[in-house]
Amino acid sequence: MANLNWSGIFPAMLTPFHEDGTLNFEMLSINIEAQLEAGIHGLIFAGSLGEASVLTTDEKFELLTYALKAVRGRVPVLLNLTENTTDDAIAFAKKAEQLGADGLMVLPPMRYRGDDREVVAYFRAVAQSTALPILVYNNPVDYATYISLDMFEELLEEPTIQAVKESTRDLTNITRLRNRFGDRLKILGGVDTIFLESLLLGADGVVGGLVDGFPKETFAIYDLAKKGEVAKAVEIYRWFMPLLELDIHPKLVQYIKLAASKVGLSTPYTRAPRLELIGEEKERINKIIDDALASRPKL
Template sequence: MANLNWSGIFPAMLTPFHENGELNLEMLSVNIEAQLAAGIHGLILAGSLGEASTLTTDEKFELLAYTLKVVNGRVPVLLNLTENTTKAAVEFAKRAEQEGADGLMVLPPMRYKGDDREVVAYFKAIAQSSALPILVYNNPVDYATYISLDMFEELLQEPTIQAVKESTRDLTNITRLRNRFGDRLKILGGVDTIFLESIALGADGIVGGLVDAFPKETYAIYDLVKKGELEKALEIYRWFMPLLELDIHPKLVQYIKLAASKVDLSTPFTRAPRLELVGEEKEAITKIIDDALASRPQL
């Protein structure tokens, strides 16, 4: 079993499409290179922002194979696992290991909201099925399942369960996790609008959304907080906040793809049921992005 270095910035990568809905791998490689040039520390494929819900399993593995080729060992590449059944989840984990993923981000069971015992059993079955390091995604706001400290105590009996994507939106949880587990559980802040605070409170890193469009600014904030230069970090963060708020909306995919397309790091196209932005909504979001670009800080 490999131990992953869970520190730093892990973009939840967009999945760029052509206008006809096919994967746009060329654009993906443009974005990957921009992320690596900015100094990010790992990539997560086919998450919620990567439109996992509209990708086939084979497409997820196509993204993995392509990304591994582009990255060529420069940073770890994680694949998101989001399944309805334990059987499918175990098969997916085994295939991810065979096809070269460096780790997994794992969501609780989809569609059925398990109780604590069922959710723990689900994660443990996945952990026991492959040697891949696991990032547990704790997001009760969007996925209705809260993974408690007592549940993590059980999960950490599995050596492959190493980290949490902390998306409870409750900043005190970072301190509770740290007090309870010390360094046994690595913590990645998972909410863009509190990512500076998460790092300042001692999170090991972040899983970001707007980093897809603004990798350099995201890295600068992370780096400055780590160096203790909070004033400088805050200056960039205050500029960034209207953009970061695009991440906590049901249409985060459309919004972040629009932002990334404005800086030539994605196409704006999504797959149905997501539709193209129109009318006042499109104007409002475009204005937020254009205003930010007009006042973009000199790093």
């Protein structure tokens, strides 16, 4: 079993499409290089922001294979696992390992909302099927499943379960997790609008959204926070906040793709049922992005 260094910035990578809806690997390559150049620490593919819900299983593995070639071992490459059945989840984990993934981010079972016992059994079955390190995604706001401390107590019996993407939006949970599990469970803040607060409370790192378009600014905030230069971090963070708020909306994919496309790091295209922004909403989101670009801090 490999151990990942679960510290630093792990972008939840966008999946760029051509206008006809096919995968745009050229643009993906541009974004990967921008992330690495900024100093990020790992990449997560085919997550919610990567439009997992509209990608085929084959496409997820295509993204993984392409990313592994492009990254060439410079940072860990993780694949997101989001399946409806335990059997499919196990098959997916085994295939990701076979293709060379460095780790998995695993969501609770989709569609069927399991009770605590069922959710624990699902995660443990996946963990027992692979040697890959696992990041458990705890996001009760968007996925209706809350993974409690008692559930983590059971999950951590599996050595491959090593980290949590903490998206409960309850900052006290970081301290509860740390008090209960010490360093056995690494904590990655999973909500853009509280990512600095998460780091200051002792999170090991962050899984970010707006980092897709703004890797250097995200890295600067992380770096300053780690060095204890909090006032400087806060200054950049305040500039960043209107953009970060794009991450906590049901249309985060459209919004963040639009932002990243304005800085040449994505295309704006999404797959249906997501549609292009129109009218007042389009104007409002464009204005938020354009205002931020006009006052972008000198790093």
